[in-house]
Amino acid sequence: DAERLRSFRRLWASVVVYERLIAPTARGRRRLARVRPALRWIYRGEFPIRRYDILADIARVTERAHPVPISPTVHPDGRVSVAGRGLYVRTDFWNRVTSGGSYGHTCYVAKELAATAVSLTCLLPHRYELLDALGVDQVVLDPPTRHEGEDSI
Incomplete structure (x- = not known):
C-alpha cells in the first residue's frame, strides 16, 4: 500500500x-x-x-509537619519535665557574641530547656563557654562559605 x-x-x-x-x-x-x-x-x-x-x-517539609502531643510531667517540687529530647538551634553566623545580654539569654534559656527534657543539644554557630560550665551539650556548626548578612541562614 x-x-x-x-x-x-x-x-x-x-x-x-x-x-x-x-x-x-x-x-x-x-x-x-x-x-x-x-x-x-x-x-x-x-x-x-x-x-x-x-x-x-x-513546602515539602511544611506539608509533612504535624503537631506531636506533649505530655508534661509535674514533679512534687513543682518542676515540669517532658519525656523526650530537645534541640536548640541558633544559626546567626554573622554575630559572634562572647558576653552580654544576648549571650547570657542564649545560655540561660538553653539551661532552662535542658532542665525540662531528658537531654538537650544546642546547635550553635560557635562555642559558648558558659554552656560548657552549665553542663549543656552543644554542637558547633560549620559556617557557610559565604556568610554576608542573614541570607546564610
Whole structure:
C-alpha cells in the first residue's frame, strides 16, 4: 500500500532527524548547562543552590509537619519535665557574641530547656563557654562559605 509506505518513510525520516540532530543538540545543551556549576564547585568549593529548590524543600517539609502531643510531667517540687529530647538551634553566623545580654539569654534559656527534657543539644554557630560550665551539650556548626548578612541562614 503506497500510503503506508509514505507514512513509514515520514516516520523514519522524523526518527532519523531526531536521533541525529535534535537529541545530540539537547544533550550538548544539558552538558553546557552543567559547566558553570561545575566550575563554581571547582574554584569556589560551593554548589549553586537555587531559590526555587529551597522553597520547594520548605513546602515539602511544611506539608509533612504535624503537631506531636506533649505530655508534661509535674514533679512534687513543682518542676515540669517532658519525656523526650530537645534541640536548640541558633544559626546567626554573622554575630559572634562572647558576653552580654544576648549571650547570657542564649545560655540561660538553653539551661532552662535542658532542665525540662531528658537531654538537650544546642546547635550553635560557635562555642559558648558558659554552656560548657552549665553542663549543656552543644554542637558547633560549620559556617557557610559565604556568610554576608542573614541570607546564610
